[in-house]
Amino acid sequence: MKYPQVLQDLIDEFTEIEDKMEILEYVYDLSDEVVEFPIAKWSEKTRIIGCQSEAHLEVVVIDGIVELRCGADSKIVQGLMGIITIAINGRKAEDVLQLKPDFAQEMGILNSLSPSRSNGFRNLFDKVMLEIRMKQ
Protein backbone atom coordinates (compact mmCIF):
# COMPACT_ATOMS: atom_id res chain seq x y z
CA MET A 1 0.00 0.00 0.00
CA LYS A 2 1.16 3.54 -0.76
CA TYR A 3 1.26 5.59 2.41
CA PRO A 4 1.33 9.36 2.84
CA GLN A 5 4.94 10.58 2.72
CA VAL A 6 5.08 11.50 6.40
CA LEU A 7 3.99 7.98 7.36
CA GLN A 8 6.29 6.34 4.82
CA ASP A 9 9.22 8.29 6.31
CA LEU A 10 8.28 6.97 9.75
CA ILE A 11 8.05 3.39 8.44
CA ASP A 12 11.49 3.78 6.85
CA GLU A 13 12.94 5.08 10.09
CA PHE A 14 11.50 2.17 12.07
CA THR A 15 12.65 -0.48 9.61
CA GLU A 16 16.22 0.80 9.97
CA ILE A 17 16.14 -0.02 13.69
CA GLU A 18 16.92 -3.66 14.45
CA ASP A 19 16.98 -3.69 18.23
CA LYS A 20 13.55 -4.21 19.78
CA MET A 21 14.43 -2.04 22.77
CA GLU A 22 15.35 0.85 20.48
CA ILE A 23 12.06 0.43 18.60
CA LEU A 24 10.17 0.67 21.88
CA GLU A 25 12.22 3.70 22.93
CA TYR A 26 11.30 5.43 19.69
CA VAL A 27 7.60 4.63 20.17
CA TYR A 28 7.94 5.91 23.75
CA ASP A 29 9.33 9.21 22.47
CA LEU A 30 6.49 9.54 19.94
CA SER A 31 4.05 9.80 22.84
CA ASP A 32 4.82 13.54 22.69
CA GLU A 33 3.28 13.77 19.22
CA VAL A 34 -0.34 13.48 20.34
CA VAL A 35 -2.72 16.42 20.52
CA GLU A 36 -3.60 16.47 24.19
CA PHE A 37 -6.96 15.10 25.25
CA PRO A 38 -7.39 16.21 28.89
CA ILE A 39 -8.07 13.47 31.46
CA ALA A 40 -11.07 15.49 32.65
CA LYS A 41 -12.75 14.65 29.33
CA TRP A 42 -12.05 10.90 29.52
CA SER A 43 -15.23 8.83 29.78
CA GLU A 44 -16.57 5.39 28.92
CA LYS A 45 -17.47 6.81 25.50
CA THR A 46 -13.91 7.89 24.78
CA ARG A 47 -12.22 4.79 26.21
CA ILE A 48 -10.52 2.30 23.88
CA ILE A 49 -11.85 -1.09 24.82
CA GLY A 50 -9.31 -3.91 24.82
CA CYS A 51 -6.33 -1.90 26.01
CA GLN A 52 -4.70 -3.01 29.26
CA SER A 53 -3.98 0.66 29.83
CA GLU A 54 -6.40 3.54 30.18
CA ALA A 55 -6.45 4.94 26.66
CA HIS A 56 -8.92 7.56 25.40
CA LEU A 57 -9.51 9.53 22.24
CA GLU A 58 -11.84 11.84 20.42
CA VAL A 59 -11.85 12.69 16.74
CA VAL A 60 -12.91 16.06 15.41
CA VAL A 61 -13.63 16.56 11.69
CA ILE A 62 -13.80 20.24 10.67
CA ASP A 63 -14.37 21.12 7.01
CA GLY A 64 -13.52 17.53 6.15
CA ILE A 65 -10.13 17.70 7.91
CA VAL A 66 -9.34 15.20 10.69
CA GLU A 67 -7.91 16.01 14.11
CA LEU A 68 -7.25 13.20 16.61
CA ARG A 69 -6.94 14.14 20.28
CA CYS A 70 -5.85 11.36 22.62
CA GLY A 71 -3.93 10.17 25.64
CA ALA A 72 -3.06 7.05 27.66
CA ASP A 73 -1.49 6.16 30.98
CA SER A 74 0.91 3.86 29.13
CA LYS A 75 3.59 5.86 27.33
CA ILE A 76 3.98 3.15 24.69
CA VAL A 77 0.25 3.10 23.96
CA GLN A 78 0.36 6.90 23.77
CA GLY A 79 3.34 6.51 21.43
CA LEU A 80 1.20 4.33 19.15
CA MET A 81 -1.38 7.09 19.30
CA GLY A 82 1.37 9.52 18.33
CA ILE A 83 2.11 7.45 15.23
CA ILE A 84 -1.55 7.50 14.20
CA THR A 85 -1.66 11.23 14.92
CA ILE A 86 1.27 11.79 12.53
CA ALA A 87 -0.46 9.58 9.95
CA ILE A 88 -3.86 11.27 9.96
CA ASN A 89 -3.97 14.72 11.55
CA GLY A 90 -4.54 17.55 9.08
CA ARG A 91 -5.56 15.18 6.30
CA LYS A 92 -8.91 14.83 4.52
CA ALA A 93 -11.27 12.34 6.16
CA GLU A 94 -11.89 10.52 2.88
CA ASP A 95 -8.14 9.99 2.45
CA VAL A 96 -7.65 8.86 6.05
CA LEU A 97 -10.38 6.25 5.65
CA GLN A 98 -8.31 4.57 2.91
CA LEU A 99 -5.58 3.83 5.47
CA LYS A 100 -5.08 0.23 6.59
CA PRO A 101 -3.48 -0.68 9.95
CA ASP A 102 -0.76 -2.80 8.30
CA PHE A 103 1.78 0.01 8.65
CA ALA A 104 2.21 -0.88 12.33
CA GLN A 105 3.44 -4.33 11.36
CA GLU A 106 5.68 -2.90 8.64
CA MET A 107 7.26 -0.71 11.31
CA GLY A 108 7.94 -3.80 13.42
CA ILE A 109 6.24 -2.25 16.44
CA LEU A 110 3.75 -5.08 16.92
CA ASN A 111 3.97 -8.84 16.72
CA SER A 112 0.38 -9.20 15.65
CA LEU A 113 -2.51 -7.06 14.49
CA SER A 114 -5.23 -9.45 15.56
CA PRO A 115 -7.98 -7.67 17.49
CA SER A 116 -7.39 -9.23 20.89
CA ARG A 117 -7.48 -7.81 24.37
CA SER A 118 -3.70 -7.78 24.51
CA ASN A 119 -3.41 -5.74 21.37
CA GLY A 120 -4.89 -2.34 21.89
CA PHE A 121 -3.42 -0.96 18.66
CA ARG A 122 -5.99 -2.61 16.42
CA ASN A 123 -8.80 -1.47 18.70
CA LEU A 124 -7.29 2.03 18.72
CA PHE A 125 -7.07 2.12 14.94
CA ASP A 126 -10.59 0.75 14.47
CA LYS A 127 -12.06 3.28 16.92
CA VAL A 128 -10.36 6.18 15.14
CA MET A 129 -11.77 5.02 11.79
CA LEU A 130 -15.24 4.49 13.24
CA GLU A 131 -15.27 7.97 14.78
CA ILE A 132 -14.22 9.54 11.47
CA ARG A 133 -16.96 7.66 9.60
CA MET A 134 -19.54 8.81 12.12
CA LYS A 135 -18.43 12.45 11.91
CA GLN A 136 -17.97 12.76 8.16
Next chain:
Amino acid sequence: MSLKDDFPILSREVNGHPLVYLDNAATTQKPQVVIDAMSQYYSNSNANVHRAVHTLAGEATEGYEDCRRWIKSWFNAEKAILTSGTTEAINLVAYGWGRANLQPGDVIVLTEMEHHSDIVPWQILSEERGIEIRYVPVLDDFTLDMEAYAVSLENAKLVCVVHTSNVLGVRNSVDELISLAHNAGAKILIDAAQAVPHDRIDFEHFNADFMAFSAHKMCGPTGIGALLVKNDAFEQMQPFMGGGDMIESVTTSGSTYQTNEHKFEAGTPKIAEAVGWSAAFEWMSKIDLPAHHERLLSIAKWTADQLRGIGFTVYGRHQSGDAAVVSFLHPTIHSEDFARFLDAKGFAVRTGHHCAQPLLNRLGITGTIRASFYLYNTQDEAEKFISTVRYIVEKFA
Protein backbone atom coordinates in the same frame (compact mmCIF):
# COMPACT_ATOMS: atom_id res chain seq x y z
CA MET B 1 23.10 -31.75 32.11
CA SER B 2 20.90 -29.23 33.93
CA LEU B 3 17.20 -29.65 34.40
CA LYS B 4 16.74 -26.81 31.92
CA ASP B 5 18.18 -28.99 29.14
CA ASP B 6 15.02 -31.12 29.24
CA PHE B 7 13.03 -28.16 27.89
CA PRO B 8 13.82 -27.45 24.23
CA ILE B 9 12.04 -24.08 24.18
CA LEU B 10 14.37 -22.70 26.84
CA SER B 11 17.30 -22.75 24.46
CA ARG B 12 15.71 -20.27 22.05
CA GLU B 13 16.31 -16.55 21.85
CA VAL B 14 13.69 -13.81 22.03
CA ASN B 15 14.49 -10.45 20.45
CA GLY B 16 18.15 -11.41 20.26
CA HIS B 17 18.45 -12.40 23.91
CA PRO B 18 18.34 -15.81 25.64
CA LEU B 19 14.77 -16.48 26.73
CA VAL B 20 14.17 -16.14 30.47
CA TYR B 21 10.71 -17.53 30.99
CA LEU B 22 9.03 -16.07 34.09
CA ASP B 23 5.36 -16.57 33.19
CA ASN B 24 4.98 -19.96 34.85
CA ALA B 25 1.88 -19.10 36.85
CA ALA B 26 0.13 -18.73 33.48
CA THR B 27 1.60 -21.90 32.00
CA THR B 28 4.80 -23.89 32.40
CA GLN B 29 7.05 -25.09 29.61
CA LYS B 30 7.03 -28.74 28.51
CA PRO B 31 9.94 -31.18 28.77
CA GLN B 32 10.92 -33.07 25.63
CA VAL B 33 9.44 -36.30 27.04
CA VAL B 34 5.95 -34.73 27.05
CA ILE B 35 6.33 -33.48 23.48
CA ASP B 36 7.64 -36.89 22.40
CA ALA B 37 4.84 -38.80 24.14
CA MET B 38 2.16 -36.78 22.36
CA SER B 39 3.94 -37.08 19.03
CA GLN B 40 4.38 -40.85 19.54
CA TYR B 41 0.71 -41.21 20.36
CA TYR B 42 -0.38 -39.51 17.13
CA SER B 43 2.31 -41.32 15.12
CA ASN B 44 1.64 -44.82 16.45
CA SER B 45 -1.52 -45.24 18.51
CA ASN B 46 -4.10 -42.66 17.46
CA ALA B 47 -7.65 -44.03 17.78
CA ASN B 48 -10.76 -43.24 19.74
CA VAL B 49 -10.95 -44.69 23.23
CA HIS B 50 -13.19 -47.30 24.83
CA ARG B 51 -15.74 -49.08 22.61
CA ALA B 52 -13.62 -50.85 19.99
CA VAL B 53 -11.71 -54.12 19.93
CA HIS B 54 -8.91 -53.18 17.57
CA THR B 55 -5.33 -52.79 18.79
CA LEU B 56 -5.03 -49.04 18.29
CA ALA B 57 -8.21 -48.38 20.29
CA GLY B 58 -6.82 -50.56 23.05
CA GLU B 59 -3.55 -48.60 23.10
CA ALA B 60 -5.38 -45.26 23.08
CA THR B 61 -7.67 -46.40 25.91
CA GLU B 62 -4.69 -47.62 27.93
CA GLY B 63 -2.92 -44.30 27.34
CA TYR B 64 -5.96 -42.29 28.42
CA GLU B 65 -6.74 -44.39 31.49
CA ASP B 66 -3.06 -44.50 32.45
CA CYS B 67 -3.31 -40.75 33.00
CA ARG B 68 -6.21 -41.27 35.42
CA ARG B 69 -4.09 -43.86 37.27
CA TRP B 70 -1.24 -41.35 37.51
CA ILE B 71 -3.57 -38.66 38.92
CA LYS B 72 -5.14 -40.99 41.48
CA SER B 73 -1.78 -42.27 42.58
CA TRP B 74 -0.06 -38.84 42.60
CA PHE B 75 -2.82 -37.22 44.68
CA ASN B 76 -4.11 -40.29 46.54
CA ALA B 77 -7.65 -39.75 45.23
CA GLU B 78 -10.67 -42.04 44.93
CA LYS B 79 -12.24 -40.35 41.91
CA ALA B 80 -10.50 -38.33 39.21
CA ILE B 81 -12.66 -36.83 36.45
CA LEU B 82 -10.65 -35.64 33.47
CA THR B 83 -11.67 -32.17 32.28
CA SER B 84 -10.30 -29.54 29.92
CA GLY B 85 -8.68 -27.77 32.88
CA THR B 86 -9.37 -26.06 36.18
CA THR B 87 -12.12 -23.87 34.73
CA GLU B 88 -14.12 -26.81 33.39
CA ALA B 89 -13.52 -28.71 36.63
CA ILE B 90 -15.05 -25.86 38.68
CA ASN B 91 -17.92 -25.53 36.21
CA LEU B 92 -18.48 -29.28 36.59
CA VAL B 93 -18.97 -28.78 40.34
CA ALA B 94 -21.29 -25.81 39.70
CA TYR B 95 -23.48 -27.65 37.21
CA GLY B 96 -22.94 -31.27 38.22
CA TRP B 97 -23.16 -30.85 41.99
CA GLY B 98 -24.59 -27.34 42.48
CA ARG B 99 -27.66 -27.73 40.28
CA ALA B 100 -28.52 -31.05 41.90
CA ASN B 101 -27.98 -29.97 45.51
CA LEU B 102 -28.46 -26.20 45.91
CA GLN B 103 -31.83 -24.55 46.42
CA PRO B 104 -32.95 -20.90 46.34
CA GLY B 105 -31.67 -19.15 49.45
CA ASP B 106 -28.71 -21.51 49.93
CA VAL B 107 -25.34 -19.89 50.57
CA ILE B 108 -22.02 -20.30 48.73
CA VAL B 109 -18.90 -18.79 50.29
CA LEU B 110 -16.16 -17.43 48.00
CA THR B 111 -13.23 -15.15 48.74
CA GLU B 112 -11.99 -11.87 47.27
CA MET B 113 -8.86 -13.78 46.28
CA GLU B 114 -10.51 -16.07 43.72
CA HIS B 115 -9.62 -16.37 40.06
CA HIS B 116 -12.53 -15.45 37.77
CA SER B 117 -12.89 -19.18 37.06
CA ASP B 118 -14.00 -19.63 40.66
CA ILE B 119 -16.35 -16.65 40.66
CA VAL B 120 -18.21 -16.50 37.36
CA PRO B 121 -19.68 -20.07 37.39
CA TRP B 122 -21.13 -19.33 40.84
CA GLN B 123 -22.51 -15.98 39.76
CA ILE B 124 -24.26 -17.68 36.83
CA LEU B 125 -25.65 -20.37 39.14
CA SER B 126 -26.66 -17.71 41.66
CA GLU B 127 -28.70 -15.86 39.03
CA GLU B 128 -30.25 -19.11 37.81
CA ARG B 129 -31.09 -20.53 41.23
CA GLY B 130 -31.40 -17.56 43.59
CA ILE B 131 -28.35 -18.63 45.60
CA GLU B 132 -26.64 -16.17 47.92
CA ILE B 133 -22.89 -15.61 47.46
CA ARG B 134 -20.74 -14.30 50.31
CA TYR B 135 -17.17 -13.10 49.81
CA VAL B 136 -14.50 -13.45 52.48
CA PRO B 137 -12.37 -10.26 52.55
CA VAL B 138 -8.60 -10.15 52.05
CA LEU B 139 -6.68 -8.40 54.84
CA ASP B 140 -3.86 -5.89 54.42
CA ASP B 141 -1.28 -8.65 55.02
CA PHE B 142 -2.67 -10.45 51.92
CA THR B 143 -4.29 -13.24 53.95
CA LEU B 144 -7.96 -14.12 54.25
CA ASP B 145 -10.01 -12.67 57.09
CA MET B 146 -10.60 -15.94 58.96
CA GLU B 147 -12.96 -14.33 61.49
CA ALA B 148 -15.16 -13.13 58.64
CA TYR B 149 -14.87 -16.59 57.09
CA ALA B 150 -16.17 -18.25 60.25
CA VAL B 151 -19.14 -15.86 60.34
CA SER B 152 -19.87 -16.32 56.62
CA LEU B 153 -20.29 -20.08 57.07
CA GLU B 154 -23.70 -19.76 58.71
CA ASN B 155 -26.15 -21.74 56.53
CA ALA B 156 -23.45 -22.25 53.89
CA LYS B 157 -23.78 -25.33 51.67
CA LEU B 158 -20.56 -24.89 49.73
CA VAL B 159 -17.22 -23.11 50.13
CA CYS B 160 -15.05 -22.45 47.07
CA VAL B 161 -11.58 -21.20 47.83
CA VAL B 162 -8.25 -20.84 46.12
CA HIS B 163 -5.40 -22.85 47.66
CA THR B 164 -2.65 -20.49 46.45
CA SER B 165 -3.28 -17.07 44.93
CA ASN B 166 -2.17 -16.66 41.31
CA VAL B 167 -1.54 -12.94 41.96
CA LEU B 168 -0.01 -12.90 45.43
CA GLY B 169 1.47 -16.38 45.66
CA VAL B 170 -0.04 -16.54 49.15
CA ARG B 171 -0.92 -20.04 50.32
CA ASN B 172 -4.15 -19.91 52.29
CA SER B 173 -4.69 -21.80 55.55
CA VAL B 174 -6.42 -24.57 53.64
CA ASP B 175 -6.49 -27.11 56.48
CA GLU B 176 -8.35 -24.63 58.67
CA LEU B 177 -10.64 -23.55 55.81
CA ILE B 178 -11.58 -27.18 55.14
CA SER B 179 -12.07 -28.07 58.77
CA LEU B 180 -14.29 -25.02 59.49
CA ALA B 181 -16.36 -25.63 56.36
CA HIS B 182 -17.03 -29.23 57.35
CA ASN B 183 -17.83 -28.25 60.95
CA ALA B 184 -20.46 -25.90 59.51
CA GLY B 185 -21.90 -28.71 57.38
CA ALA B 186 -20.68 -27.27 54.08
CA LYS B 187 -18.80 -29.01 51.31
CA ILE B 188 -15.60 -27.39 50.08
CA LEU B 189 -14.01 -27.03 46.67
CA ILE B 190 -10.32 -26.14 46.48
CA ASP B 191 -8.96 -24.39 43.37
CA ALA B 192 -5.49 -25.94 43.38
CA ALA B 193 -4.32 -24.69 39.98
CA GLN B 194 -1.36 -22.81 41.49
CA ALA B 195 -0.72 -25.36 44.25
CA VAL B 196 -0.19 -28.65 42.43
CA PRO B 197 2.88 -27.46 40.49
CA HIS B 198 4.68 -26.96 43.82
CA ASP B 199 3.07 -29.35 46.27
CA ARG B 200 2.19 -33.05 45.94
CA ILE B 201 -1.13 -32.80 47.78
CA ASP B 202 -2.57 -35.93 49.41
CA PHE B 203 -6.26 -35.47 48.58
CA GLU B 204 -7.54 -38.09 51.03
CA HIS B 205 -5.59 -36.60 53.91
CA PHE B 206 -6.40 -33.08 52.72
CA ASN B 207 -10.08 -33.94 53.19
CA ALA B 208 -11.60 -31.42 50.75
CA ASP B 209 -14.66 -32.60 48.83
CA PHE B 210 -13.52 -31.32 45.44
CA MET B 211 -10.15 -30.22 44.08
CA ALA B 212 -9.62 -28.68 40.64
CA PHE B 213 -6.36 -28.20 38.72
CA SER B 214 -4.75 -28.16 35.27
CA ALA B 215 -1.97 -30.15 33.63
CA HIS B 216 -0.33 -27.23 31.86
CA LYS B 217 0.82 -25.56 35.07
CA MET B 218 2.83 -28.67 36.01
CA CYS B 219 4.75 -29.33 32.76
CA GLY B 220 1.82 -31.12 31.09
CA PRO B 221 -0.09 -30.16 27.95
CA THR B 222 -2.74 -27.43 27.71
CA GLY B 223 -6.38 -28.47 27.33
CA ILE B 224 -6.52 -31.06 30.09
CA GLY B 225 -7.06 -30.98 33.85
CA ALA B 226 -8.90 -32.85 36.53
CA LEU B 227 -11.50 -32.70 39.24
CA LEU B 228 -10.84 -34.90 42.26
CA VAL B 229 -14.00 -35.81 44.14
CA LYS B 230 -14.71 -37.58 47.41
CA ASN B 231 -16.98 -40.62 46.99
CA ASP B 232 -19.98 -39.17 48.83
CA ALA B 233 -19.87 -35.92 46.82
CA PHE B 234 -19.44 -37.97 43.64
CA GLU B 235 -22.66 -39.85 44.38
CA GLN B 236 -24.49 -36.50 44.67
CA MET B 237 -23.39 -35.30 41.23
CA GLN B 238 -25.46 -35.37 38.07
CA PRO B 239 -24.00 -35.08 34.56
CA PHE B 240 -24.33 -31.66 32.94
CA MET B 241 -23.01 -32.69 29.56
CA GLY B 242 -24.70 -35.53 27.75
CA GLY B 243 -23.31 -37.45 24.80
CA GLY B 244 -21.14 -40.36 23.82
CA ASP B 245 -19.07 -42.32 26.31
CA MET B 246 -20.97 -41.18 29.42
CA ILE B 247 -24.00 -43.45 28.88
CA GLU B 248 -24.78 -47.01 29.87
CA SER B 249 -27.65 -47.31 27.39
CA VAL B 250 -29.80 -44.99 25.28
CA THR B 251 -33.32 -45.64 24.06
CA THR B 252 -35.84 -43.27 22.51
CA SER B 253 -37.56 -43.05 25.88
CA GLY B 254 -34.46 -42.20 27.94
CA SER B 255 -30.87 -42.94 28.88
CA THR B 256 -28.96 -44.48 31.75
CA TYR B 257 -25.47 -43.32 32.68
CA GLN B 258 -22.16 -44.90 33.57
CA THR B 259 -21.47 -45.00 37.28
CA ASN B 260 -17.75 -44.21 37.24
CA GLU B 261 -15.91 -41.03 36.18
CA HIS B 262 -16.90 -41.57 32.53
CA LYS B 263 -20.35 -40.32 33.51
CA PHE B 264 -18.84 -36.81 33.47
CA GLU B 265 -16.61 -37.17 30.41
CA ALA B 266 -19.06 -36.93 27.53
CA GLY B 267 -17.64 -37.01 24.01
CA THR B 268 -14.24 -37.97 22.69
CA PRO B 269 -11.82 -37.04 25.46
CA LYS B 270 -8.38 -35.38 25.38
CA ILE B 271 -6.44 -38.53 24.58
CA ALA B 272 -3.13 -37.15 23.35
CA GLU B 273 -3.19 -34.61 26.18
CA ALA B 274 -3.74 -37.40 28.71
CA VAL B 275 -0.78 -39.30 27.27
CA GLY B 276 1.32 -36.13 27.51
CA TRP B 277 0.22 -35.51 31.09
CA SER B 278 1.26 -39.05 32.08
CA ALA B 279 4.70 -38.32 30.66
CA ALA B 280 4.80 -35.10 32.71
CA PHE B 281 3.91 -37.02 35.89
CA GLU B 282 6.64 -39.55 35.16
CA TRP B 283 9.16 -36.76 34.55
CA MET B 284 8.10 -34.93 37.73
CA SER B 285 8.29 -38.12 39.78
CA LYS B 286 12.09 -37.89 39.39
CA ILE B 287 12.15 -34.31 40.71
CA ASP B 288 12.54 -33.41 44.38
CA LEU B 289 9.54 -31.04 44.45
CA PRO B 290 9.84 -29.86 48.08
CA ALA B 291 13.54 -29.02 47.63
CA HIS B 292 12.84 -27.14 44.39
CA HIS B 293 9.93 -25.33 46.01
CA GLU B 294 12.20 -24.05 48.80
CA ARG B 295 14.80 -22.99 46.24
CA LEU B 296 12.25 -21.15 44.08
CA LEU B 297 10.61 -19.45 47.05
CA SER B 298 14.03 -18.22 48.11
CA ILE B 299 14.61 -16.81 44.60
CA ALA B 300 11.18 -15.15 44.65
CA LYS B 301 11.82 -13.62 48.07
CA TRP B 302 15.22 -12.31 46.95
CA THR B 303 13.61 -10.84 43.82
CA ALA B 304 10.82 -9.21 45.85
CA ASP B 305 13.35 -7.66 48.27
CA GLN B 306 15.41 -6.29 45.39
CA LEU B 307 12.33 -4.80 43.73
CA ARG B 308 11.28 -3.09 46.97
CA GLY B 309 14.78 -1.65 47.20
CA ILE B 310 14.43 -0.12 43.74
CA GLY B 311 11.12 1.52 44.69
CA PHE B 312 8.55 -0.98 43.50
CA THR B 313 5.47 -1.97 45.48
CA VAL B 314 5.40 -5.75 45.87
CA TYR B 315 2.09 -7.52 46.50
CA GLY B 316 2.78 -10.70 48.46
CA ARG B 317 4.74 -11.95 51.46
CA HIS B 318 6.79 -15.01 50.29
CA GLN B 319 6.49 -16.99 53.49
CA SER B 320 6.98 -20.71 53.82
CA GLY B 321 4.48 -22.59 51.66
CA ASP B 322 3.74 -19.63 49.36
CA ALA B 323 4.28 -19.94 45.62
CA ALA B 324 7.27 -18.39 43.86
CA VAL B 325 5.19 -15.57 42.40
CA VAL B 326 6.23 -11.91 42.54
CA SER B 327 3.61 -9.29 41.66
CA PHE B 328 4.90 -5.74 41.55
CA LEU B 329 4.26 -2.23 40.29
CA HIS B 330 6.49 0.75 39.59
CA PRO B 331 5.22 4.16 40.74
CA THR B 332 5.65 5.85 37.34
CA ILE B 333 6.30 3.31 34.56
CA HIS B 334 3.11 1.60 33.38
CA SER B 335 3.10 -2.16 33.89
CA GLU B 336 2.35 -2.86 30.23
CA ASP B 337 5.26 -0.67 29.12
CA PHE B 338 7.52 -2.38 31.63
CA ALA B 339 6.57 -5.83 30.33
CA ARG B 340 7.27 -4.75 26.75
CA PHE B 341 10.71 -3.46 27.73
CA LEU B 342 11.41 -6.73 29.53
CA ASP B 343 10.27 -8.70 26.47
CA ALA B 344 12.67 -6.67 24.33
CA LYS B 345 15.43 -8.05 26.57
CA GLY B 346 14.17 -11.66 26.42
CA PHE B 347 12.19 -11.81 29.68
CA ALA B 348 8.65 -13.24 29.55
CA VAL B 349 6.44 -11.86 32.34
CA ARG B 350 2.69 -11.27 32.56
CA THR B 351 0.81 -8.04 33.13
CA GLY B 352 -2.80 -7.11 33.74
CA HIS B 353 -5.46 -8.19 36.19
CA HIS B 354 -4.48 -11.89 36.07
CA CYS B 355 -8.20 -12.84 35.95
CA ALA B 356 -8.59 -11.72 39.56
CA GLN B 357 -10.27 -8.33 39.29
CA PRO B 358 -12.05 -8.48 42.70
CA LEU B 359 -8.66 -8.99 44.37
CA LEU B 360 -7.07 -6.13 42.44
CA ASN B 361 -10.04 -3.90 43.30
CA ARG B 362 -9.42 -4.79 46.94
CA LEU B 363 -5.75 -3.83 46.53
CA GLY B 364 -6.80 -0.58 44.84
CA ILE B 365 -4.97 -1.30 41.58
CA THR B 366 -5.96 -2.38 38.08
CA GLY B 367 -3.03 -4.66 37.28
CA THR B 368 0.47 -5.77 38.20
CA ILE B 369 3.60 -7.09 36.53
CA ARG B 370 3.96 -10.71 37.59
CA ALA B 371 7.15 -12.78 37.50
CA SER B 372 6.59 -16.42 38.43
CA PHE B 373 9.37 -18.96 38.81
CA TYR B 374 9.37 -22.70 38.16
CA LEU B 375 11.64 -25.73 38.28
CA TYR B 376 13.99 -24.65 35.48
CA ASN B 377 14.50 -21.06 36.72
CA THR B 378 17.71 -20.14 38.52
CA GLN B 379 19.09 -17.49 40.86
CA ASP B 380 21.32 -16.40 37.99
CA GLU B 381 18.21 -15.64 35.89
CA ALA B 382 16.69 -13.70 38.79
CA GLU B 383 19.87 -11.61 39.04
CA LYS B 384 19.81 -10.88 35.29
CA PHE B 385 16.14 -9.98 35.66
CA ILE B 386 16.85 -7.47 38.45
CA SER B 387 19.75 -6.04 36.51
CA THR B 388 17.44 -5.46 33.50
CA VAL B 389 14.74 -3.99 35.73
CA ARG B 390 17.32 -1.51 37.08
CA TYR B 391 18.33 -0.59 33.52
CA ILE B 392 14.69 0.07 32.54
CA VAL B 393 14.03 2.15 35.64
CA GLU B 394 17.17 4.24 35.12
CA LYS B 395 16.24 4.85 31.50
CA PHE B 396 12.50 5.53 31.72
CA ALA B 397 11.50 6.48 35.27
